[in-house]
Amino acid sequence: MKEDNSNNNSVNKENSIFATSSSNGLSSNGSANVSIYSNVTSGKNLKCQMYERLSKGLEERTGKSQLILLLGTPDPDAISSAMALEYLSQEYDIQTTIMCFSPVSHHENRALVKRLGISLQKYHSDIDLSAYDFYSIVDSQKWQNPIDHRLDEAGIEFFAFVDHHREDISAVPPAYFVDIRSNYACTATIFSEYIYQALPAGLTPNDPNHVRLATALMHGLRSDTQKFILATQEDFQAASFLASCVDSQVMEVIERKVLTPSILDMFENALVTRKVHDNFIFADVGYVRETDRDGLPQIADLLLAREGTDTVLVFGVVEETIIDGSLRTRSETINPDEFLKGFLGVSPESGRPYGGGNIRDRGGFQIPLGFFAMHEDKNQVYAMARQIVEKSFLDYIGKTGNKSRKKNGSS
């Protein structure tokens, strides 16, 4: 496992895509050395070398302070990956703060955080970022984040970007270390491999830190692979490496299905408002608090269980300011990413699509109410939001004008 340091980009000439990015202006050590590990199915050597590169980077930052950013709603894959990076960083006396921008709302994620004593710092504009030397982003399709400009101003270096998503990887994140493996089902697997490299003696069931880490990573892995249905060979290998240290009792508690009273209320609303169009269900749940936002995909899953239904779209208005929706499908023909981008289009302000998803079974969308959120009559605002979403949806599936609302009975 020899790593040629300095500015050598040719770690593996056969399998990987490597790109050199110029310095983002934040790095103190000249031009960043960026590697994208993509579509690699073989090459143990490369895995070693990616870890070597990461650990060398951490070593160079010994004693410094790191911020790990979780973009979007923190999920088990992101949380466990951040824990693993924190663990690897401890070896070099690096202090880590894991920061998120949305609250942890899904029951499973709250249980994960609580049971394993994970400390997540919710971002607030009062937080003094100058206390940090560098930042990393794990498990995110995007590297652009809500505090880009603040990090930039404070001169905080973009250190690592590690992810598994299949989105466009042509825009290389301007980080010192980039590892994107689109042939993996989750980021937890990439971090399990780093841990494997970092611990030649393996994980020890007697070490509480190892048990905590292995349990979190296994949960991240199970969650992103839908309990291994989507798992690749690499994911199974990672799971087998973690297995001996997983606390199955904790895992059982974390994965226990619980619906909070407010999510049951949302479900009740969804049952009342739902409209069935052939194998589609369209439903809305009313106004939703941000902490209950994660209830939307759970409700979509519940409605998807209805016989004869293969696609569900559920939305609500979160914190009175944003229409937030979730799509679930088991249709053979619907590609959620295409569907959501097609039916909602692109935001004229940001130039980005309102929604998106994976190609298989799930997606989501967010439409800010903007100016209209200030209107006093909340019922009217809600009715308007619903009308717009529903009309676009019906137009898109070619059902305009067909009001086949079913209040009770067969559906």
Ligand SMILES: [Mn+2]
């Ligand atoms: Mn993930």
